Amino acid sequence: MQAAALVTAALIAIPLLTVAASLLPGAGSQTWAHLADTVLPSYIASTLYLCVGVGVGTVTIGAAAAWLVTMHDFPGRRMFEWSLVLPLAVPTYVMAYTYTDLLQFVGPVQSWLRTTFALAPGSYWFPDIRTLGGAVVVFTLVLYPYVYLLARSAFLERATGMLDVGRSLGLGPWRRFFRIALPLARPAIAAGAALALMETLADYGAVSYFGVQTFTTGIYRAWFSLGDRQAASQLAAALLGFVGLLLLLEHASRGRARFDVSGSRHAGHLGTRLTGPRAAGAILVCSVPLCGGFLVPAGVLLHMAITSGDAQFGERFIELSRNSFVLAATAAILAVAIAVLLAYAARTARGGLTRHVNRLVGLGYALSGTVIAVGVLLPVTRVDIWLASAIMDMTGRNPGLLLTGGIAALVYAYLVRFLAVSLHTVEANLGKITMSMDDAARSLGHGAATTLWRVHLPMLRGSLLTAGLLVFVEVMKELPATLVMRPFNFDTLATQAYTLASDERLTEASTAALAIVAVGVLPLIFLTREIARSRRER
Structure with missing residues (x-):
């Protein structure tokens, strides 16, 4: 064997x-x-910019959502607990197609703006989604669940007992988060960010559709447009070096830190009850990435598949x-x-x-x-x-x-x-x-x-x-x-x-894209609900 x-x-x-x-x-x-x-300098610059933007975005959204659903109690928390993972079912290239159709000049959003406010074409500014900044937003909405899952696990297993100690010492909610919870969860957050960045480096469909020049588009161009497999393999090796550097940085971010899990874990921790404006704020923070990363693209795909397809x-x-x-x-x-x-x-x-x-x-x-x-x-x-x-x-x-x-x-x-x-x-x-x-x-x-x-x-x-x-x-x-x-x-x-x-036939692409999302979302719902149930039973 x-x-x-x-x-x-x-x-x-x-x-x-x-x-x-x-x-x-x-x-x-x-x-x-x-x-x-x-073109190699532009590949390096675009790849670095994309990684920095996606890293900041996924860490901010993933850690904030994990903190809210783990350490607080508010209306809809149990639903957000598993549904915040659903954007992983949407491939980045599918997300790119749907938001392009939604936000382009002839799309429903700009058409509604022109009709509602009597705007003439060219008389207003609207952000272009098919840019490097648009790619950062798309990748962030799809990949933040990597950080969310690992950060949530870290908060559950490591932070609850320490937070009780911090509360007894008079630390307020924000100080407990920044001085206790965040340092304890830093290795998990770094690991989640590393996974998100590796997926970003691995993508081809979204960056090529947006016209962003990265290593993956360069590899494809060297192979098929220039017909040079050797150059493509050398670009691939350079990308491999990027990945190796990313893994080294993730390992270095942990340093010598080691965290023991207490025997009680999160048993009996009910979370801080949020009401009024604070509850509304928590719901908003959790709803934005869920809607932007799953509900909106899935709804657009479903509408296009039914009406045209x-x-x-x-x-x-x-x-x-x-x-x-x-x-x-x-x-x-x-x-x-x-x-x-x-x-x-x-x-x-x-x-x-x-x-x-x-x-x-x-x-x-x-x-x-x-x-x-x-x-x-x-x-x-x-x-x-x-x-x-x-x-x-x-x-x-x-x-x-x-x-x-x-x-x-x-x-x-x-x-x-x-x-x-x-x-x-x-x-x-x-x-x-x-x-x-x-x-x-x-x-x-x-x-x-x-x-x-x-x-x-x-x-x-x-x-x-x-x-x-x-x-x-x-x-x-x-x-x-x-x-x-x-x-x-x-x-x-x-x-x-x-x-x-x-070929800019987005409505026809919706049928195949929706099928891919449907195949991905059902296992994710099953797995995330099983994880949530097993943790509640501990």
């Missing part, structure tokens, strides 16, 4: 190592030199849904199976090699789908050519591209990108099973494989379902890797929505 786990992990790590190898001496190209002299809704839509489902289900099943193999191998290993390898393969989630595509296609294409040559020598028939010509290479890219999602879920729940159960199974003569099959898998059934569900939703939303690696004439709901929106 150890050998199988190490071989599997090595296969998952190959694309990451391929991208990193593009920075070795002698790997340069004329295209790379041209990019470095012309995709003219090819019938057979073509069924084909797109089938393609998306096959890819997502295949990737989810394989990701869960590989996660079980890697997690159980690390559990039974005597040394720490397997654990370190698991951390390496988990880096794929921090990378853009475009970067993963670059790392996958370079080695897989060589294998494809070798296989075709070998088969032709043996049979005299050219089989074509077996891996890149179908969905195999695309599923491989999904596994590299999203294996960490299932691996972390399985590891966390496997760690809750006491080692005494392994010892008992071993005393009865069962080996490692039999113990896994007869003892651990039945106990992990719920977590395996959760892991598969999370990977399924992520693959349904994934755009960059699918755009780059999909076989000829093979489209999914994500690529259909992007293609139609890029």
Whole structure:
């Protein structure tokens, strides 16, 4: 089992190592030199500005919402507790399409303003959503739940007892927040912000639609417009360096701080009761990101899908849904199976090699789908050519591209990108099973494989379902890797929505976009309500 786990992990790590190898001496190209002299500075500046804006926005909204729903009691708090996570179901590129349609010159908002106030075209100023600032707003509305979830957990587990001590010492609400709660939750907030920023760096659909020049758009342009895979891989390696720097900063922000969780946790903490204007303010603070991040885009998509929608809704839509489902289900099943193999191998290993390898393969989630595509296609294409040559020598028939010509290479890219999602879920729940159960199974003569099959898998059934569900939703939303690696004439709901929106056919794109949101929102509602219920039962 150890050998199988190490071989599997090595296969998952190959694309990451391929991208990193593009920075070795002698790997340069004329295209790379041209990019470095012309557009690379703008890529760096835009990426930094986007990260700073999204970081500030997600931390402000996520921490404030988490503080309100955790430490206060006001009308609607229990509903906000789980619904504030719903924006994660909306892909950033879908959010970009809906707000563009809503706020453009011929959209409903500006049309209403001109009609209501008798404004002539060109006689008023209205912010343009398709700018770098607009991208910051869109990413913030979609990604703040990462900070919200982790900050809320930190407030629940670490802050309640300390806040009671602060109250007994005469500290007011604001001083308790800034001097006690916020420092205690800082590592969790930093981790949530890091996740949000990694998603920002990984995005292609929204930034390309808004015309924002970042590393991901540069990779796509170098590959398809300039036809230089080497330059694309070097841009991907530079983006990998950005991600590594981000992870180092997140780790450094924690320093040597360690926080112990009290035995009582949040039991019995009812929160400060808010009434009147303070309750209205809390409701407003929680309603704005929920409405802006989920209710408004979902409502716009639903309206467009009902009134106009995709003219090819019938057979073509069924084909797109089938393609998306096959890819997502295949990737989810394989990701869960590989996660079980890697997690159980690390559990039974005597040394720490397997654990370190698991951390390496988990880096794929921090990378853009475009970067993963670059790392996958370079080695897989060589294998494809070798296989075709070998088969032709043996049979005299050219089989074509077996891996890149179908969905195999695309599923491989999904596994590299999203294996960490299932691996972390399985590891966390496997760690809750006491080692005494392994010892008992071993005393009865069962080996490692039999113990896994007869003892651990039945106990992990719920977590395996959760892991598969999370990977399924992520693959349904994934755009960059699918755009780059999909076989000829093979489209999914994500690529259909992007293609139609890029052609300014926003109403037609609404059908596919709404289907993606619907697939994502149902698991999120289930998972968040389960989390809330389990915490109330503690």
